[in-house]
Amino acid sequence: MHLLLTPGSFPPASLLAVVALPAEVGINHYLLVSALLFAIGFFGVLLRRNTLVIYMCLELMLNASTLAAVAFSRFNGSVDGNIFVFFIITVAAAEVAVGLAIIVALFRLRQTVQTEDLTALRN
Amino acid sequence: MADFLFTLFAFLTVLAAAGVVVNRNAVNAALCLLVSFVGMAALFVLLEAYFLAVLQILVYAGAVVVLFLFVVMLFDVRGGDPRKPYRPIAAASGMAALALLTVGVLSLTKHGQLAAAPPPAMDGGLKVFGYQLLTTYLLPMEVTGFLLLIAMIGVTVLSRKQAEESGDRRQHSEGNA
Numbered sequence: 347m348h349l350l351l352t353p354g355s356f357p358p359a360s361l362l363a364v365v366a367l368p369a370e371v372g373i374n375h376y377l378l379v380s381a382l383l384f385a386i387g388f389f390g391v392l393l394r395r396n397t398l399v400i401y402m403c404l405e406l407m408l409n410a411s412t413l414a415a416v417a418f419s420r421f422n423g424s425v426d427g428n429i430f431v432f433f434i435i436t437v438a439a440a441e442v443a444v445g446l447a448i449i450v451a452l453f454r455l456r457q458t459v460q461t462e463d464l465t466a467l468r469n
Numbered sequence: 470m471a472d473f474l475f476t477l478f479a480f481l482t483v484l485a486a487a488g489v490v491v492n493r494n495a496v497n498a499a500l501c502l503l504v505s506f507v508g509m510a511a512l513f514v515l516l517e518a519y520f521l522a523v524l525q526i527l528v529y530a531g532a533v534v535v536l537f538l539f540v541v542m543l544f545d546v547r548g549g550d551p552r553k554p555y556r557p558i559a560a561a562s563g564m565a566a567l568a569l570l571t572v573g574v575l576s577l578t579k580h581g582q583l584a585a586a587p588p589p590a591m592d593g594g595l596k597v598f599g600y601q602l603l604t605t606y607l608l609p610m611e612v613t614g615f616l617l618l619i620a621m622i623g624v625t626v627l628s629r630k631q632a633e634e635s636g637d638r639r640q641h642s643e644g645n646a
Contacts, residue, residue: 371475374578376516379479381570383486383505389563390490393556402502405533406486409509420498420516425597428518429606432598435521435528436613440620442533446540447627453494453544 376417383410397449399403401442408438475515482508495541503534520598 383406386407412431419427453459485508485636506529513522602610 355604371472371515374574375475375479376512377574377577378571379483379512381567381574381641382483385567385570386483386490387487388566389559392559392562393490396495398537398544399489399498402489402498402537405502405529406489406505409506409529413509413512416513416516416518416521420518425601427596428521429601431518431521432524432602433606433609433613435524437616439528439532440538440617443624444620444627446536447624450540450543451627 373417373421377414380410380414380417383407383413395461397452397464398460400461401445401449405438405442408434471515475512478508478511479513481505482512495544496538497532499537499541502537503530506534520595578622 359456385404389408389411390406394403412434415427415431415434417460419425419431449459452464456464458464482505485501485505489498489505492498492501506525510530512524513519513525557628
């Protein structure tokens with residue numbers, strides 16, 4: 347934490363260096379974009395009530411993680427991370443198909459996809 | 470030039486992602502998701518992962534978003550979400566997540582041993598990809614193919630018309646088998 351708590355520098359200089367127009371794009375810029383996307387997706391999962399939109403936000407989080415993986419792979423000069431992302435994309439496609447089928451089945455059963463109406467397991 | 474493009478596409482991706490969260494209409498949210506995925510593909514191009522960029526467009530922007538749009542339009546929920554009370558705990562958790570991630574990234578930048586500049590050229594072409602997939606990563610690829618088969622069967626079972634509650638046990642046992 348001492349990184350953020352150095353006296354007299356709020357916001358910290360490293361954060362400012364990241365936010366400003368980068369002179370040269372480094373790995374930290376990609377990681378910051380990835381972190382932002384992940385946080386936005388997480389925020390959406392918490393905030394939204396429509397199961398479909400929650401699912402979209404989950405996809406966003408997954409995508410953010412793949413961006414970080416590709417950035418690490420590029421900056422390490424190896425192709426292994428890219429292949430890992432290839433597998434992630436494949437599994438994500440299967441996951442989306444199954445998840446949407448579950449949501450459709452849920453809609454058929456309950457006629458709604460709003461989370462506040464899906465309270466069968468509450469209490 | 471690459472820096473300008475990075476800034477452009479990073480902003481595009483992040484703003485479109487924010488659009489997914491704030492749009493009350495699910496169709497608009499799905500279209501924002503599409504824009505975000507395309508921006509991500511552009512970032513992949515900047516990272517010289519050309520094959521993954523194409524794959525991202527094909528799989529995510531092509532298949533996944535279309536699937537989402539199909540389901541949204543199947544439900545045909547008009548008017549989007551009704552206005553709901555602002556949930557402070559959700560906002561606080563999201564901010565906490567963002568803060569934690571930012572601290573992580575900054576400390577990684579400060580203490581980690583990261584390459585400042587990328588290696589000049591990386592052979593990330595299709596040839597290397599195919600070679601690696603069929604030699605080093607042969608078993609994962611087979612497992613992934615099997616996973617796709619399982620997903621296909623699972624979706625078929627899930628989206629089948631459920632047997633009526635009143636009877637037809639035969640169909641039920643068939644579904645369990």
